[in-house]
Amino acid sequence: MSAPLEMTPDAAPEAVLEGAGGAAIEGRSLGRIAWLRLRRDKAAMGGLVVVVLLILIAIFGPFFVQNPNTYHANLINATFSRPNGPLGGISAAHPLGVEPITGRDMLARVVVGARYSLLIGFLATLLAVVIGAIMGVIAGYFGGWVDSVIARAMDIFLAFPLLVFAIALVGVIPGSAFGLSGNTLRVSLLVFIIGFFAWPYMGRIIRGQTLSLREREFVDAARSLGARGPYVMFRELLPNLVGPILVYATLLIPTNILFEAALDYLGVGLIPPTPSWGQMLSNAVTQGFYSVDPMYMIIPGVAIFITVMAFNLFGDGLRDAFDPRSR
């Protein structure tokens, strides 16, 4: 008869599984897993790099470029109202050329325009996420008539003729209101309009996620400990929803940037002479400059395209990374 296994009293109680190479395998959080998966997705990493670059350009770029509002009459052929030289007047002093009629530096206008586009896109998304997440969690958790009311509200907001409302609102609000004026007021208005009407997008997703999450054991556990609705929603459910929130927020940003460009295009965006990509596109198309100076349309168009593409790629990659069922 063999002796029983001897266990020294101070042996470590955790079992340490030995991997193939003898290295310890640590437990991974959801975030870490997602990051490792994301790192392998080249397109998403490319998108991330561009997004970071754009943010850096938006924050620091305006300090390194010329004044976007300085006219250069000597660079314009006054008879044709277009820049001298090919490709919209590209030269060493003006790497992206100049604007027709005014001769303002295109690089400066694109960089300063990036600041406003990204700022409004981010802030509007933040507003949409905050409202959408809260409403979604409430709707998903309580169910019943609360859910119905919120769901109908979402339907109404989704059906709203947003562009028409934006045009009307901007026309009605005077030059200064709520203690703000000029471009600050306009930016706030745009953020409000875009964000306030984009929350159902986030709300629906969060509501669906909440519906599935609220049946989990940890919710039952919290409730059995005496937790009430608000505690469960905001301290138990929401933290577990950070993943989807992050993903869909990233996917919402390009939509909002496009929206802001569309509003600028329609003339209800920033007040001139503030540069904005949508306004440059608008001038190029509606005044027919695209046939005289195509670069004036291509440059802001490409800027918008790159921004939207980068955010979309990154967002897609992020969603794939969080979703355990993909691949």
Next chain:
Amino acid sequence: MNKEALYLMSRYRATGLAAVGAVVALVAAACGGSSGGSGGGSSGGSTSSSSSASGFNAAVNSTVNPSTHKGGTITYANSSAPDSTDAGNTYYAFNLNFTRLYATPLTTYKSCPGACGTSIVPALATTLGVASNGNKTWTYHLKSGVKFEDGQPVTSADVKYAVERTFDRAVLPNGPSYFATLLAGNAAKYPGPFKDKKGNLTAITTPNATTIVFNLNQPFADFNYVVAFPQTAPVPPNKDTGANYQQHPQSTGPYKFQSFQLNKQYTLVPNPEWNPAWDPQVKQLASKVVVNLNVNAADIDNRLLAGDIQMDQAGSGVQAAARARILSSSSLKASSDDPVNGFMWFYYINTKVPPLNNVHCRMAVEFAANKTNLQTAYGGPVAGGDIASTAMPPTVLGYTKFDFYHALTKPGGDAASAKQQLKLCGHPNGFSTNIAFRSDRPREVASSQALQASLNSVGIKTTLKGYTAANYYGTFAGVPNYVHSHQLGLLAGGWGPDWPDMYGWGWALFDGQAIVPAGNANISELNDAHVNSLFKTLEASSSQSTRNSISAQIDQQVMRDAVMLPAVYSKALLYRSPSLTNVSVNRYYGMYNYGILGTKG
């Protein structure tokens, strides 16, 4: 005249952004902006007055494609809309031109190319007015047998009523205010027939059905010019619906309204009751005239060049993109004209909005503005015009050249003098004000930004405020109360002479009596007693050399008062559609004569 010829950009804009694919396709397709093209447009054009001419500027001094061929449709497009299709409620030059198709005033301008186009000839009247009582009484006899489109005979009472209804500025805010100022009797207090159904204008008498007599409160040698405005085109009182009359005015001209959709389109068809003897200056050739409203300005140019439409109703020239195409292509250039159209583009400087009530602050604006950038914004030397330094254009009698604010010697702006003036007005670091402009006019959008940038460089901070052209004079800039309450210190404007001398150019702009509560053209609200008395002396004098010298004095005083920031003496690059017949520039309207057009197709 009338306000300026419109060049307009529509309120309609395509939504959505250009997708990258479209961008790429357009790059491939549109890289044809070939360089070169001289673009130098002399307004002299062809010197021969042969009746059939062709080539660049051919229509300036002769008629292109003369023809009596009847039939076909002429399609106009406008990037905004007329201030009204009611002939008694309009002031835009293009509309004074166009309304002759359905409204016949007492007198009109001769339809002939070149300088003769500014001479006044009788229309509804048999002859020009017979003056008596030292040019204070004017008698006109109407042609006999004139009828409205429904067969109702036209009488002198209908002409009197047409003038009376324009006195109600609440219902009909547009249009000149000469009658209110010149007529004797109760004209100063008469509220119009909508409010006073029993009374009438005592200054106008109608001794019989074909005679009408105007009694003035001052001698006025130019009264034939005053009655050339379509405010004298007869209106039947029993069919006057006030503000809605514009939907179907009763025609006394070669065409009548077939349909009218507000802000979208109106269509005219030949008026069977019309007799060419009533107005020999217009013709009834095409069998349909369509006007499309609120079409994007660049779109109008594209359609015009493609042949889908035949005429841009606004008549103030093509936009930048079409200009480049036309001037770069010898075949397109041969179908275009670049007349000096007798207008000026400028900015009013209001004298009531602080701190511009101080003349030195206004002078600071005059010095600081970068005139070259303004000129480029209006279209450059070919399509915009020459830089202006006076308050009247060279085509108006009495013009003298002077340049108080260095517009010609320092076209990039004179910041040093501007700063000096700022010190004198007590704002050495600048001040803030607002710039009003018409947001559907690309050139004004560009010029107000240029003005903003140049004023910014001396510390004058401005905010841009855009308005629609159709309501600019009636509701916003032309309403002094609105201007004051919204602090509009600088306001974009354009003007053509009501008739070719200083009174016809400048009275409505600079005389204190011309200020009206709506539809105001003296937007600076200048009320300089010296200027006012000079205008009275001007009209009382019959010697042309005296009038010229008085005109120069008015011009210089106005510029010393710094109430106008002149930009350019306007030129317009117009495209002549090859399918049109009888195309000629009428020198008074500064654009093609719409009254005589026909079409080949």
